[in-house]
Amino acid sequence: xxxxxxxxxxxxxxxxxxxxxxxxxxxxxxxxxxxxxxxxxxxxxxxxxxxxxxxxxxxxxxxxxxxxxxxxxxxxxxxxxxxxxxxxxxxxxxxxxxxxxxxxxxxxxxxxxxxxxxxxxxxxxxxxxxxxxxxxxxxxxxxxxxxxxxxxxxxxxxxxxxxxxxxxxxxxxxxxxxxxxxxxxxxxxxxxxxxxxxxxxxxxxxxxxxxxxxxxxxxxxxxxxxxxxxxxxxxxxxxxxxxxxxxxxxxxxxxxxxxxxxxxxxxxxxxxxxxxxxxxxxxxxxxxxxxxxxxxxxxxxxxxxxxxxxxxxxxxxxxxxxxxxxxxxxxxxxxxxxxxxxxxxxxxxxxxxxxxxxxxxxxxxxxxxxxxxxxxxxxxxxxxxxxxxxxxxxxxxxxxxxxxxxxxx
Numbered sequence: 001x002x003x004x005x006x007x008x009x010x011x012x013x014x015x016x017x018x019x020x021x022x023x024x025x026x027x028x029x030x031x032x033x034x035x036x037x038x039x040x041x042x043x044x045x046x047x048x049x050x051x052x053x054x055x056x057x058x059x060x061x062x063x064x065x066x067x068x069x070x071x072x073x074x075x076x077x078x079x080x081x082x083x084x085x086x087x088x089x090x091x092x093x094x095x096x097x098x099x100x101x102x103x104x105x106x107x108x109x110x111x112x113x114x115x116x117x118x119x120x121x122x123x124x125x126x127x128x129x130x131x132x133x134x135x136x137x138x139x140x141x142x143x144x145x146x147x148x149x150x151x152x153x154x155x156x157x158x159x160x161x162x163x164x165x166x167x168x169x170x171x172x173x174x175x176x177x178x179x180x181x182x183x184x185x186x187x188x189x190x191x192x193x194x195x196x197x198x199x200x201x202x203x204x205x206x207x208x209x210x211x212x213x214x215x216x217x218x219x220x221x222x223x224x225x226x227x228x229x230x231x232x233x234x235x236x237x238x239x240x241x242x243x244x245x246x247x248x249x250x251x252x253x254x255x256x257x258x259x260x261x262x263x264x265x266x267x268x269x270x271x272x273x274x275x276x277x278x279x280x281x282x283x284x285x286x287x288x289x290x291x292x293x294x295x296x297x298x299x300x301x302x303x304x305x306x307x308x309x310x311x312x313x314x315x316x317x318x319x320x321x322x323x324x325x326x327x328x329x330x331x332x333x334x335x336x337x338x339x340x341x342x343x344x345x346x347x348x349x350x351x352x353x354x355x356x357x358x359x360x361x362x363x364x365x366x367x368x369x370x371x372x373x374x375x376x377x378x379x380x381x382x383x384x385x386x387x388x389x390x391x392x393x394x395x396x397x398x399x400x401x402x403x404x405x406x407x408x409x
Contacts, residue, residue: 156217
């Protein structure tokens with residue numbers, strides 16, 4: 001049995017005309033000989049009647065701090081509405097379909113409300129539906145804990161649902177349909193000559209997503225990678241093949257000539273960050289202070305990132321909403337932290353940089369030539385990131401895109 005899992009985002013389902021386009025895509029997939037399992041997000045975006053953010057606001061207008069359990073219950077409603085409406089539209093088009101909630105689809109999660117992880121999937125209802133010749137339409141973003149509670153999977157959860165179902169059903173491919181062509185070398189709203197990538201590795205797209213690119217959720221990529229299921233990011237509104245995500249660069253597999261390896265795949269950014277600096281050089285008793293700082297922040301639920309620990313200086317970043325509380329916590333420890341608000345992270349990502357000398361030099365050169373100060377930097381096997389002021393972010397993205405010639409095919 002050939003199976004394709006297709007996930008459609010909120011903008012793809014926002015109105016009748018756009019859902020009709022979704023029906024066309026599903027019909028074409030069925031005609032190609034592949035059975036289709038459809039995963040849906042809630043319809044539309046913020047301020048649209050049935051969008052998840054709209055439902056959240058509905059509750060918070062009454063109670064600014066509702067329980068996580070009740071919030072999960074209302075947040076599952078958007079995908080149910082979306083799925084039932086699409087199922088009805090498919091049936092009127094002569095495409096027999098049946099809707100399933102996450103629970104009915106066999107998705108079992110842990111009991112972490114608002115950010116649950118899928119433990120396993122029992123796809124018996126989905127398989128029975130396929131054997132009847134029906135298209136299963138599944139509510140993304142949700143499941144049921146072993147204790148019987150409805151749970152949601154966190155932001156990007158519909159991508160995660162699609163990938164997990166793809167693995168459980170041994171699908172040929174999981175297609176993520178959205179309102180962009182696929183994975184680009186940079187945000188086209190900032191870089192005019194940003195290119196669509198025909199293919200990219202799981203590791204590269206995961207790193208792009210973690211560094212700010214919003215085209216697909218990294219958890220979904222990790223699940224597909226573990227199951228060896230290819231992903232394809234495509235636009236609902238064009239016939240472009242989009243971007244294929246696999247273990248390796250398929251474009252080069254059948255090449256008969258030697259071509260230059262792709263050093264950098266893309267440039268991405270995160271735009272709203274606060275940098276915290278803690279100088280412990282003046283403390284009378286420095287012993288164990290690093291552990292005390294990080295443990296106290298963790299105990300207070302403060303998530304930190306971009307951590308740099310030097311003998312007498314500790315630097316890290318937090319979300320702006322956490323900055324005031326972070327400063328207060330550190331002062332209670334007898335410290336005098338500095339905060340730099342309105343920062344941004346820019347990152348170059350590419351599996352080809354591993355072991356190649358000079359990549360950091362080119363990053364620094366690109367930013368220095370454009371008079372962009374680097375506040376902090378770090379790297380991994382597949383990325384180099386630099387913290388800059390928010391006012392320099394767009395210029396930094398353009399400079400790095402040009403320096404690595406990503407606009408050239």
